[in-house]
Amino acid sequence: MLRLLVNGNRIERDDIDPDTPLLWVLRDSLNLVGTKYGCGIGACGACTVHLDGRPVRSCSITAKQADGRAVTTIEGLAEGSDLHPLQRAWIDLDVAQCGYCQAGQIMSAAALLAKNPRPSDADIAKAMAGNLCRCGTYLRIQQAIRKATSDKREDA
Amino acid sequence: MSTPTNRAKRASVPESALLLDPYLDSIIEPADHRAIEDHTPQPDRFAQLDRRGFLRASALAGGGLMVTYWMPVREARANAESDVNPSAARENSFEPNAYVRITPDGYISLFATAPEIGQGVKTSLPMILAEELDADWNRVRVEQAPIDPQVYGRQSAGGSRTLASSWTALRKAGASARALLIEAAAQRWQVPSSECTTEPCVVVHPPTGLRLDYGALTDAAARIDLAKLAEPTLKDPKDFRILGTRVTGVDNRALVTGQPLFGIDQTLPGLLHAAYVKCPARGGRVAKANLDEVRALPGVRNAFSLTGTGMPTEVMPGVAIVADSTWAVLRAREALRIEWDESSAAKDSFSKASEQARGLGPRGAETLRETGEVDATFEGAPKTVEGFYSYPFVAHAPLEPQNCTAWFKQGAIELWAPTQTPDRALPVIAKVLDIPQDRVTVHQTRAGGGFGRRLINDPMCEAALISQRVGAPIKLLWTREDDTAHDFYRVGGFHRLRGALNAEGKLVAWQDHFISFSHDGKSPVSGGNISETEFPALLVENFHLSQSLLPLATPCGPWRAPRSNAIAFVVQCFMDELACEAGRDQVEFWLELLGEPRWLESGNPYALHTGRAAAVIRLAAEKSGWGEKLAPRHGRGLAFHFSHAGHFAEVAEVHVDESKRISVTRVTVAGDIGPVINPSGAENQCEGAVIDGLSTMLGLALELEDGRISPLNFDRYRLLRMPQTPRVDVHFVKSDFAPSGVGEPALPPLAPAVCNAIFAATGERVRSLPLVGAGFRTRA
Numbered sequence A: 001m002l003r004l005l006v007n008g009n010r011i012e013r014d015d016i017d018p019d020t021p022l023l024w025v026l027r028d029s030l031n032l033v034g035t036k037y038g039c040g041i042g043a044c045g046a047c048t049v050h051l052d053g054r055p056v057r058s059c060s061i062t063a064k065q066a067d068g069r070a071v072t073t074i075e076g077l078a079e080g081s082d083l084h085p086l087q088r089a090w091i092d093l094d095v096a097q098c099g100y101c102q103a104g105q106i107m108s109a110a111a112l113l114a115k116n117p118r119p120s121d122a123d124i125a126k127a128m129a130g131n132l133c134r135c136g137t138y139l140r141i142q143q144a145i146r147k148a149t150s151d152k153r154e155d156a
Numbered sequence B: 001m002s003t004p005t006n007r008a009k010r011a012s013v014p015e016s017a018l019l020l021d022p023y024l025d026s027i028i029e030p031a032d033h034r035a036i037e038d039h040t041p042q043p044d045r046f047a048q049l050d051r052r053g054f055l056r057a058s059a060l061a062g063g064g065l066m067v068t069y070w071m072p073v074r075e076a077r078a079n080a081e082s083d084v085n086p087s088a089a090r091e092n093s094f095e096p097n098a099y100v101r102i103t104p105d106g107y108i109s110l111f112a113t114a115p116e117i118g119q120g121v122k123t124s125l126p127m128i129l130a131e132e133l134d135a136d137w138n139r140v141r142v143e144q145a146p147i148d149p150q151v152y153g154r155q156s157a158g159g160s161r162t163l164a165s166s167w168t169a170l171r172k173a174g175a176s177a178r179a180l181l182i183e184a185a186a187q188r189w190q191v192p193s194s195e196c197t198t199e200p201c202v203v204v205h206p207p208t209g210l211r212l213d214y215g216a217l218t219d220a221a222a223r224i225d226l227a228k229l230a231e232p233t234l235k236d237p238k239d240f241r242i243l244g245t246r247v248t249g250v251d252n253r254a255l256v257t258g259q260p261l262f263g264i265d266q267t268l269p270g271l272l273h274a275a276y277v278k279c280p281a282r283g284g285r286v287a288k289a290n291l292d293e294v295r296a297l298p299g300v301r302n303a304f305s306l307t308g309t310g311m312p313t314e315v316m317p318g319v320a321i322v323a324d325s326t327w328a329v330l331r332a333r334e335a336l337r338i339e340w341d342e343s344s345a346a347k348d349s350f351s352k353a354s355e356q357a358r359g360l361g362p363r364g365a366e367t368l369r370e371t372g373e374v375d376a377t378f379e380g381a382p383k384t385v386e387g388f389y390s391y392p393f394v395a396h397a398p399l400e401p402q403n404c405t406a407w408f409k410q411g412a413i414e415l416w417a418p419t420q421t422p423d424r425a426l427p428v429i430a431k432v433l434d435i436p437q438d439r440v441t442v443h444q445t446r447a448g449g450g451f452g453r454r455l456i457n458d459p460m461c462e463a464a465l466i467s468q469r470v471g472a473p474i475k476l477l478w479t480r481e482d483d484t485a486h487d488f489y490r491v492g493g494f495h496r497l498r499g500a501l502n503a504e505g506k507l508v509a510w511q512d513h514f515i516s517f518s519h520d521g522k523s524p525v526s527g528g529n530i531s532e533t534e535f536p537a538l539l540v541e542n543f544h545l546s547q548s549l550l551p552l553a554t555p556c557g558p559w560r561a562p563r564s565n566a567i568a569f570v571v572q573c574f575m576d577e578l579a580c581e582a583g584r585d586q587v588e589f590w591l592e593l594l595g596e597p598r599w600l601e602s603g604n605p606y607a608l609h610t611g612r613a614a615a616v617i618r619l620a621a622e623k624s625g626w627g628e629k630l631a632p633r634h635g636r637g638l639a640f641h642f643s644h645a646g647h648f649a650e651v652a653e654v655h656v657d658e659s660k661r662i663s664v665t666r667v668t669v670a671g672d673i674g675p676v677i678n679p680s681g682a683e684n685q686c687e688g689a690v691i692d693g694l695s696t697m698l699g700l701a702l703e704l705e706d707g708r709i710s711p712l713n714f715d716r717y718r719l720l721r722m723p724q725t726p727r728v729d730v731h732f733v734k735s736d737f738a739p740s741g742v743g744e745p746a747l748p749p750l751a752p753a754v755c756n757a758i759f760a761a762t763g764e765r766v767r768s769l770p771l772v773g774a775g776f777r778t779r780a
Ligand code: FES
Pocket: A036, A037, A038, A039, A040, A041, A042, A043, A044, A045, A046, A047, A048, A057, A058, A059, A060
């Protein structure tokens, strides 16, 4: 029996092979398709989710390893209709081109800000180095992270 | 001086024709009557506004107004399209081109009729329509148009042409719809329509102060006699309210909340998952496979081999696995053992081809263009320069791998796919499945990057065939490795160059022997050709361009800025070599070559314009601090390239340390693409083009040996990451020329700008890409 807390919802499933990468549990079994497949080997970051608050590549974590833990995906980042400051910044700064990598980018950035609310540019570059953007939106991603941190401060 | 010996008409459409704006009055022939009849469903509700456009207005059930606009098209079209299918040229015909739906609640729906692959057209094209309609952007919804060429016209994303080809059509469509609404209001108020005007989404009559919301006019507008409608006037650009402003992408919210927008996100009741495994060397056939073993694995529904059609653009031989989940498919794949019959498979070797190319002299097998006295000029020149340039095969590597969801039932098929050419899939699928085309339905999804890969619909053909075979809905997903191993690559190539300078350091002769590849021994592979008018052909008096073609079986195709992505590197680096040899400043050297402002090909307003070229070169120089002193081992490099109707100059600033570690610190982009529709999207595209260009020239190369491509995944095919990203400053020249796309032309100048900067910093010439293969390293 696989037990997960996904975006705050308790999930119990007995039809999932424990070796299934978490990515495919999310996409195929739970129909949470915001988490993307790009490489399957932990090299692109498109599949980034939070496992107990830490960013992980869901393609490289098995269901068994995630068992009993809390998973947050891009679908669970906003609180209701209240978007995460990063999501707002991503919309306002028009970050996306094709947009395929952006769920993973936002999840990596969210994990960074949770740990370090005022990251330096070097911190940002380091935390985001595992996320590829084939369209090359890195500069806007940096700007959006900076914007989200300053917006957050205004809110506070 | 002798006259140019232009080569005989080739199978492919000449470069100049590809760049024509199909909508320019001076080019378009009068309407073809037969074509008009084809598209005239209801003559009474269908008015010819002028000899070029047709308007149709109809009432919607439940209230509201639908306006459709037909424009003439000329189908010697898109570069990318002709790359794939050179015989695509068709005569003039009319196509429905724009749709406006206004509902009584005042909301306006605009149909996006081009695939969204990250180039922003789902936002920028509706902006044009909304502008002339004088819509309030906050009340505009953008919907993706269904795929039905009879109703929605041709839909394709390629060659940066989408914007250029739609500009006039969309403006006229918007203006016509606005004129209809004005007419409806004027009739209701019983005032002359000439006294009425609009504010966003409202018709107003200034003399009386009367106002009516567009939503309140839909029914009346649907009843207007279109024949009485005068030709609408287009807005003066200074009155634009939407165009030229920063508008954010219409799908942004859905994207950042993880909504199912992409092909890979599609799902259906009872959906099965599939893989299709092909020979790593193109053309290999299945000799033996352990299908029974695979069928017995958990979750597997079926496994079977297909012979396919033998066409790489359709279905090549392979083994399909169909299972309950993606994971079951992937696990079964691990256990699959195929013995390939490679008797007719590709045996290509790029390293052998390189050796062969290096052995060739300055004149190739076939002369493409010769002007002046080339040999004599070289003999008499005080200074000559020579260089041999090469660049490798690269993959498209869109981040969303190829996929397609297909459902065959009762003799018909429905497909959901991220494709750049959705309507072109219709006849191909019909052929592959051997069913009539009207039994094929295609739904286009957002695409996770395209870069040219999705112009070809082979994954759709495979999915269709697999679904037909199992009689169930399936989602075919290529792994990253599949995607790289079965791409239509940007072909590698070689140039042997010579240049001659006179005593004043002026460029007086240019000779290029281009060594490329061919599938048939006659014409170059897609993306592996060169135009006889390629820069600087029309600017150097003594000019010789020839080509030799080496055999190749591996498929190639258009890759972002086809041809230009490699040619610019070669030509612009060699220009820099010449400028340096002449002891001249690069900017001055370029400007001298360009000479007086003029179109280089008379009658073709989509050709290179020397004045526009000079302007972007000056702008890039000015904004980058060209000529200012830099620290040791730092350097600046300049490059200019014209492609896809866009003029772009770029200056790169680099630092190279003693151990040949490179950092590109800053790139200045100056472009002229005519009026900028959406600065937010255009700047994003330029930054993306710079990063794509840098990524590719720094570290990307595919090996091709024994017909096999490697590496196949991102651990060894190393795209640029955030820490290596330079600062990018984007500037546009304000110009009144027709607008053109930006996704492609900003890419080509990047690689030569960086190589030229490396020379300035180190004195070392880079003539072979990528840089990591030339002994350079990138910063982590
Ligand atoms: S799919 Fe997981 S890192 Fe690429």
